[in-house]
Amino acid sequence: MGKEVSEKILDLAMDYIMGRGYNAFSYKDISREIGIRTSSIHYYFPTKGDLGKALAQRFFQSTTEALELIDKTTQDPKEKIRKFVRIFYDNLKSGNRACPVAMLSSDYENLPEEVKREVINLIQLQETWLAKVLESGIKKKVFKFSGKPNDKAKAIFSAIEGATIASRAFSDPGRILITEDLIINSIT
Amino acid sequence: MGKEVSEKILDLAMDYIMGRGYNAFSYKDISREIGIRTSSIHYYFPTKGDLGKALAQRFFQSTTEALELIDKTTQDPKEKIRKFVRIFYDNLKSGNRACPVAMLSSDYENLPEEVKREVINLIQLQETWLAKVLESGIKKKVFKFSGKPNDKAKAIFSAIEGATIASRAFSDPGRILITEDLIINSIT
DNA sequence: GTCTATAGCCCGATAGAC
DNA sequence: GTCTATCGGGCTATAGAC
Numbered sequence: 001m002g003k004e005v006s007e008k009i010l011d012l013a014m015d016y017i018m019g020r021g022y023n024a025f026s027y028k029d030i031s032r033e034i035g036i037r038t039s040s041i042h043y044y045f046p047t048k049g050d051l052g053k054a055l056a057q058r059f060f061q062s063t064t065e066a067l068e069l070i071d072k073t074t075q076d077p078k079e080k081i082r083k084f085v086r087i088f089y090d091n092l093k094s095g096n097r098a099c100p101v102a103m104l105s106s107d108y109e110n111l112p113e114e115v116k117r118e119v120i121n122l123i124q125l126q127e128t129w130l131a132k133v134l135e136s137g138i139k140k141k142v143f144k145f146s147g148k149p150n151d152k153a154k155a156i157f158s159a160i161e162g163a164t165i166a167s168r169a170f171s172d173p174g175r176i177l178i179t180e181d182l183i184i185n186s187i188t
Numbered sequence: 189m190g191k192e193v194s195e196k197i198l199d200l201a202m203d204y205i206m207g208r209g210y211n212a213f214s215y216k217d218i219s220r221e222i223g224i225r226t227s228s229i230h231y232y233f234p235t236k237g238d239l240g241k242a243l244a245q246r247f248f249q250s251t252t253e254a255l256e257l258i259d260k261t262t263q264d265p266k267e268k269i270r271k272f273v274r275i276f277y278d279n280l281k282s283g284n285r286a287c288p289v290a291m292l293s294s295d296y297e298n299l300p301e302e303v304k305r306e307v308i309n310l311i312q313l314q315e316t317w318l319a320k321v322l323e324s325g326i327k328k329k330v331f332k333f334s335g336k337p338n339d340k341a342k343a344i345f346s347a348i349e350g351a352t353i354a355s356r357a358f359s360d361p362g363r364i365l366i367t368e369d370l371i372i373n374s375i376t
Numbered sequence: 377g378t379c380t381a382t383a384g385c386c387c388g389a390t391a392g393a394c
Numbered sequence: 395g396t397c398t399a400t401c402g403g404g405c406t407a408t409a410g411a412c
Contacts, residue, residue: 021295024295024298028386037396039391040397043395046389047389102350106209106291107294119357151366151369154363159370161353165290165346166311166345169294178340179343182347224378227380227408230407231378236407
């Protein structure tokens with residue numbers, strides 16, 4: 001049994017967003033690759049905002065699971081952060097795709113309202129997780145920094161997002177790794 | 189004597205790029221604000237690529253001068269980096285504008301060739317300057333880090349760019365300041 | 377240098393047949 | 395569910411009058 005059409009649409013839209021951004025792909029791009037007409041895509045996702053929202057929500061789900069997996073398999077806070085960064089690195093290595101949150105954030109002003117809301121949720125999910133890891137690292141005395149874990153989490157996430165954008169633009173995934181060093185150095 | 193029309197066009201285009209991005213403003217947006225027709229803008233900048241290129245080159249010039257000013261008025265490497273970050277912070281405070289390089293980088297795939305080239309130049313200009321500051325900081329023993337200054341410069345610039353994107357999207361310039369802390373902590 | 381007018385393209389979206 | 399056909403709008407860009 002093949003994949004549902006709506007799933008194929010979401011997969012392709014995700015690739016386009018990670019590679020070019022939300023406003024740089026069209027229903028036509030997707031229709032061409034799937035082999036159906038643009039009007040058929042509107043059957044599944046009446047507006048592009050609907051598509052963006054569905055896609056962001058699906059990504060929220062898979063990100064939640066990825067973070068839970070890290071928590072389940074790793075205790076050391078420093079190692080958790082390394083695994084977190086690894087996700088972004090792998091996306092860049094395989095297909096030069098930036099984090100969808102970074103792409104959506106840099107296009108934030110031009111997004112439909114319903115998509116904006118999902119972007120906020122995605123950032124909060126990841127920054128909250130990072131803050132929790134930082135706190136546990138402080139408690140275990142493997143991390144050392146001044147300031148609130150929450151603020152540190154914001155700075156770390158921004159740094160990773162910036163690195164994915166530069167990495168993708170210049171096809172240089174190595175930028176993620178040197179950013180990982182910067183982050184680890186700043187909290188140990 | 190008023191400003192040249194071509195200067196007004198460049199000023200407005202710069203504001204739009206810093207606020208929305210290169211592909212999210214049109215000749216019509218600019219024509220509306222200046223009070224001339226779009227065809228008149230084509231008289232000064234035949235294609236949008238010409239406009240983007242001219243604008244990036246003008247920004248290269250002003251950035252060069254800003255960096256020279258820092259070098260002339262500041263000796264302490266740490267203080268140089270603080271002044272560098274301050275530039276991005278001020279742009280966000282006054283008008284919620286992100287660094288044009290960050291905006292252009294995140295839209296990189298969708299830029300005309302001639303603009304892409306200028307973006308590369310702009311990044312190199314700033315990363316080279318940062319690397320120089322880092323080296324002098326190492327020599328003066330006010331900085332301490334492993335790895336190449338060049339790589340550290342890339343990571344620092346990416347982090348700042350990411351912070352400006354998040355700051356602008358969520359109207360929270362404070363993100364720049366916590367990123368400044370992260371950077372300073374990672375090299376001292 | 378600025379205008380009017382328009383070409384040519386792409387976009388998201390809808391109506392209605394099958 | 396998928397199609398054809400089309401609408402209304404946006405965009406960059408050009409031709410040619412003044």
